[in-house]
Amino acid sequence: KAGVTQTPRYLIKTRGQQVTLSCSPISGHRSVSWYQQTPGQGLQFLFEYFSETQRNKGNFPGRFSGRQFSNSRSEMNVSTLELGDSALYLCASSFRQLQETQYFGPGTRLLVL
């Protein structure tokens, strides 16, 4: 099976802009979750989608949003970018539940200038 893919791999934006990141899960996986990874805060859970519905949400402001399509592909959007949003954004998929084995993509590295 093909692994989790994320696009783009690298992105440079300026403060105030918005960005959309894309994630394609492993075929058959219906749970897609997003994480932010920074040197200072480590790996932090953003949210999880299942069957096109947000099922779980971490402690991030409303500027961070996402959606899932009927084919389980997911997008994450960050509006009004801040310098502190510079991070590696990781997507992970699992069959049905967060507590199952999660398969991570390579991540999208976002730099906000």
Next chain:
Amino acid sequence: LAKTTQPISMDSYEGQEVNITCSHNNIATNDYITWYQQFPSQGPRFIIQGYKTKVTNEVASLFIPADRKSSTLSLPRVSLSDTAVYYCLVGEGNDMRFGAGTRLTVKP
């Protein structure tokens, strides 16, 4: 809320057994404990998961005491390629928390 604490770094030599402990005092009854490995410029990779006692797979063992307030990842006979950051994950849903990660360096 589940909170996890791990050592920041550990050093070892090739062929040795490495044990990395994670503390999770507030673990909930339904929570599993999962360990991931991450290499630079890659996403984390699943190593092992357990709920209680001992779990073993082809790459690692996971020891969980009866009170489940900690867990120990055991890597037998490490090699240079095991140099990576290891994360423990506890909790589910909104309460999911990764540890800060333990940077393991394996020396020849």
